[in-house]
Amino acid sequence: MHVKRPLPRPTSPREALARLLSEKGISEVCVPRPVNRRRLREQGLQEIAVYMLVEEAGICRAMGGLYCKTLTTDMGVEIGVPSREGRSFSYQVSKRCTTPVLSWQNLYEMLPNPPLPAFVVDLSRRSMHTEEELRSLKVQLALSLSVVRRYLWDPHLILSGADEGVRPWLSDMVGDAKMIISGEKPGKILWNMRADKVIILRPDAEKPLRREEVLEADAFLLGGIVDKIPRPGVSRFLDASVPWGVARRIELRGSLVGVPDRLNRIIEIILRVIFEDAGIEEAVLASMTRRDVRRRLHVEIMRASRGGRVPLDRDHYESLRRWLPIDCREYVEVAEKAGVRLGWDCEGQDNSGG
Incomplete structure (x- = not known):
């Protein structure tokens, strides 16, 4: 086998880009289309870094007339998108940077090679x-x-x-x-x-x-x-x-x-x-998807009810919802479809008839 070399904790493109931007003193970047705005809002610098690497884009000084509004802030970097109602940003992401302040190669060189995990x-x-x-x-x-x-x-x-x-x-x-x-x-x-x-x-x-x-x-x-x-x-x-x-x-x-x-x-x-x-x-x-959750819920209900032979009280639902992401109505619906009797309902009524 190979001699094992110590591996650092995996460096994400997001972390690498944040470090490079900090070293360059860049605290704001405008991101024009076609970057997905929803992902940009949710993932911030990670979305920018992946775009740069895949599209071989860079970060360059913004030309005059590029107005952007702030969409989000990630790791101290203000991230904007083009908008007439915005303000002038100093830097932008572009595939046409002739003299990039930060190139995709700079980013690539900071990432794990070989790409582990x-x-x-x-x-x-x-x-x-x-x-x-x-x-x-x-x-x-x-x-x-x-x-x-x-x-x-x-x-x-x-x-x-x-x-x-x-x-x-x-x-x-x-x-x-x-x-x-x-x-x-x-x-x-x-x-x-x-x-x-x-x-x-x-x-x-x-x-x-x-x-x-x-x-x-x-x-x-x-x-x-x-x-x-x-x-x-x-x-x-x-x-x-x-x-x-x-x-x-x-x-x-x-x-x-x-x-x-x-x-x-x-x-x-x-x-x-x-x-x-x-x-x-x-x-x-x-x-887990909702389908996955329901599959597990069905098994838990059938197991506790011994294959549908024993009615279940509310305590079983309360114990399950402590770890399985379910609500009361979902529990009742799955139980009813499985033919399992319940002595209660979601409004707190006792239906056991006892």
Whole structure:
């Protein structure tokens, strides 16, 4: 194995850009179109940094007549967008900077190289999918890129085992994204990246994933498989592709039920643990869809009611809502659909008839 070199805590493009702007004494930047304003408001410097890296844009002195209004402030930097009602900003983001004060290369040089942590999705089994599954896989990969861009940027997402048709297949959803698309096996890619601690994420792994493992890992390997048609154990081929990796499953309170199974949601869980200081359970709950929540709620209700044979009191609902993001009406609706009797309602009425 490689001699392990100490890895610093992952540096996000947001943090790197903030440092560069501070060194240049820049405290305000105007961002013209086509940057998405909603994402710009929510993600601030991260959105600017990803735009600069992907579009190879720079930050230059604003020409006269560029009036902007403040949209948000992030890490001490005022971020504006063009507006006649605004004021003159000193700096702007542009793809046409002839003499940039700060170039995308300056930003790139500050980021981890190789791009760790890496999220590798293996597409060597792409041909086994039905057309419906392929459509779902395509959407999940595009959403995975969006999730990665919230915290890191494109090269941290790697598609391995990809044939020549993968890039054009994805192009209508990801454009000229700079994620890594390679025909090589994941083991070779991760070996060359010196990713010594690799976690293979699959639901049938023997051991559950621990937070400490996430924080120590260099890379995470996922199978690019969508199971509209159940294929038990199909993701186990990943273990042989990276022999030094360890297989782990993501659990929520000892169960897989309700844990998101879409690629983008799994990646989101890991990124929340790394960058938001979240625990595994906290990250899973934050990444669950309403469908995931209802699936888990149904199982919890059926378990407590012994398959619908025992009525449930309000205490069961109160205990569940302490950790599962549900409200009373949702609980009652799922219970009624499952045929489970309740001796109460959401208005606090006792309907037990006793």
